[in-house]
Amino acid sequence: MMFEGEAEAWLGIDLGTQSVRALLVTADGTVLGAGTAPLTNHRDGVRHEQDPGEWWEAVCRASRAAMSQGSSRVRAIGGLAVCGTSGTVLLTDAQGRPLTRGLMYDDGRAVEEAARAGMQTSWALPKALWLLDAYGPGRVTHQPDVITAQLTGEVIPTDSSHALKTGYDAEREAWPSQLAYLGEVLPEVVRPGTRLGEVCRTAAEATGIPAGTPVIAGMTDGCAAQIASGALRSGAWNSVLGTTLVLKGASASPVRDDAGVVYNHRAPDGSWLPGGASSVGAGALPVGPDPSDMDIRAAEYEPSGALTYPLASPGERFPFLAPEATAFTLGTPTSEADRWAAVLQGVAFTERLCLDYLHHLGAPMDGPLTFTGGAARSAYWNQLRADILGRPARVPEQIEPALGMAVLAAYGTGTGGGALPDVADHMVRIRTVLEPRASHTARFTEPYARLVDELETRGWLPTPLATHTRTRLNQDTIDS
Template sequence: MWMGIDLGTQSVRAVLADDDGEILGSGSAPLTGRREGPLHEQLPGDWWTATAAAVRSALSGGHRPRALAICSTSGTVLLADGRGRALTPAVMYDDGRAPGRGPGRARLLLDAYGPGHIAHQADHIAARLAGRRLPTDSSHALKTGYDPEREVFDAPGVPVLPEVVRPGTLVGEVGREAEAATGIPAGTAIVAGMTDGCAAQIASGSLSVGSWNSVLGTTLVLKGVTAEPLRDPSGVVYSHRSPDGGWLPGGASNVGGGALRTAFPGADPAALDALARAHEPAGPIAYPLGARGERFPFRAPDATAFLLGEPASEAEHWAALLQGVALAERLCLDYLDLLGAPVDGPLAFTGGAARSAHWTGLRARVLGREVRVPLSSEPAVGMAVLAAYGAGAAGYGRDAATLAGTAARMVRPGTRVEGAGPDRFAGPYLTLVDELERRGWLPPQVASHAHTRTERRE
């Protein structure tokens, strides 16, 4: 039995899976935080309380894991003492008080609270489980300035950085104190995890060169597989190191479901989806950012959401937002193609939005290609797969030669959605591309490439 724990923004999720990927138990517990203007913080103690509740629920059927792995939001950091115990609140990945990625947030903590060890969200829970500070993984460390090619940190002004290991490495065992709190047996192996985007990619089974996974929830994350790191001079696309070699390039956009919740608080998405079917393509053109600034497929810290045209109804407004996310997703793939990435391989959809049949079909039609929706695509499932792989490599379970092989055994295939056909979205897409360029956010060469690919498709 293998456990995966996913530390999200709004909840902690835990699953227990067997060697063939059957989910034997699951649990979740909510999380809250403090948002005041650009500030976004959470309390590490709340993570632990929620983790214990989610894990106990997952274990309520009497099954027990042999190993576990943890994923968390990318770029969330805190200060910890020498044993891994939290000294400060956690600065969340989208906290806007510090420039740049994780290093800026780490310096913010050090300036505000003084000395301490930099720890990521997953590091803190792993330390609580083990009763001591453990190495971090290169995936979580990426946005704290870790260079996975040179295998060194490049984070000026951040003096106390953790030891780093490759994801899937056995780093410790659950201790007696944590057993009492969570129900996980002492001695259970702890395997170094990955960020939530990488975890979702593992859960999707998209681990062969040229395959991609699009994770759509509050935000949009695209991740794929290449034989070599993908070079992006702008730094918009970055590459994680795969647990068993190769590279996982990708990027994270601020468009996504968060913009829908802002525009329609308390709405019934299924009811609005049913009404939105009559508006395809939608007349108004939306760029539905959930927060100020954009980071993929272009970098524009001052970018804001916009809507071109006036919706005739709530249904058309909803349809425009759904379409806007899909158009942004298309632009992300065009940008990856511009960088030289193979983007025409298998494509999977995961994340909360994949539960919407209408939105999934719309996205497939906007992209003009077939997509897969795995049966169990949540990041916690990806961490269960990584735990099985890492434990096998360390002699704790079935021998797993590769992560892709372990995923092929454990990931259920799910459904296929066809999207090929006439490109009815070329007009809305190029209107959006031109508007992004006009505002000075989208570089001209990216806009030109989007036009070229659209012309080829037509």
């Protein structure tokens, strides 16, 4: 491909649940090209799989679209990086060719393996053990590794971010001794931001990405969204709200959590990105109504006449671990709009509880909060969340994990301008800054306290966290 423009750009590729997204981004955050291609999900009860061959086909389509849009304005492609869904795993042969379908992050079949490993079923290691038992020998491979192998034409290491939920010890930067019995089944691991290789000629023809383009080790989609938010300095946090809710922050040291609810990714520069994933989110909203219209109508119900704990799927992972948890509603919504409002508010209450838990653990919390994810497109929900949380929040122009991978590619190739937070500062554009409205925050104090009480009564929320939350809530009330 010939380039005629003057800008250097980086390509970020996001392997999502519903689609693959590619963004071509310059050093100042200008998006020169974007492409997307849908993915098919195979669901049956607790089973959730995708076809790895479809991942590659979608990457080719999305990349070609992005490259086609941006080619006239690009002088060179500095590099690319790929993110995938955290905990999605499959088996491949010695040449990197898939032997199984990919078991997605929420595939729930590895219950026995999870119990043996002392992990949640959503983590990759239990699913990898299930695959090895069901299909026999194979190489444990994470979702993006399939794509980077295709791009480079060779089997390459995985990144420590995706390997974390396969049991990788991010502090020692090694596989733990208790997994030694798996031997060569486990891949070699490098830090995110490491150069893996270059786009080979065959991949270039399929994707439209120039041969020789550096391929940089990526991170999970949650970490990619965090990079895209610019929340990379200690004390900053990013709240990713889509089907479910993920909070990730930045810290100079790991945030310790004996309950295993919060886990710590290793940042490319060696610092830490602690966070957790809740099962509440937009996936709990009713299907069918127009979201924009419902947001307008929901504004009349602050607070809602009903209190909802809006799990998108059974079981909770953050801010507490309760596999038996189920969604519930206290009271009866008076209308469809009231029911919609109850879900929006319930998600925000849980988000506040997540932040209270992080405070309880002693995590640094003094930096900015950013909203990303598909739900951040809702201006009403963004303001509601800021009101319920009682703290300011930023919303970037681009809320795509693919942007985070473009930033990481610029950092990894050493051409983006220094440290990762500095590169992100140049490439991430903040669209809106939301200020909480004190009178609105006060409206939600009582229903938030009721939700905390109910979660504790049901035995899901540990009493020490409930007590800490009430203490903070009382302090906030006194201060206001």
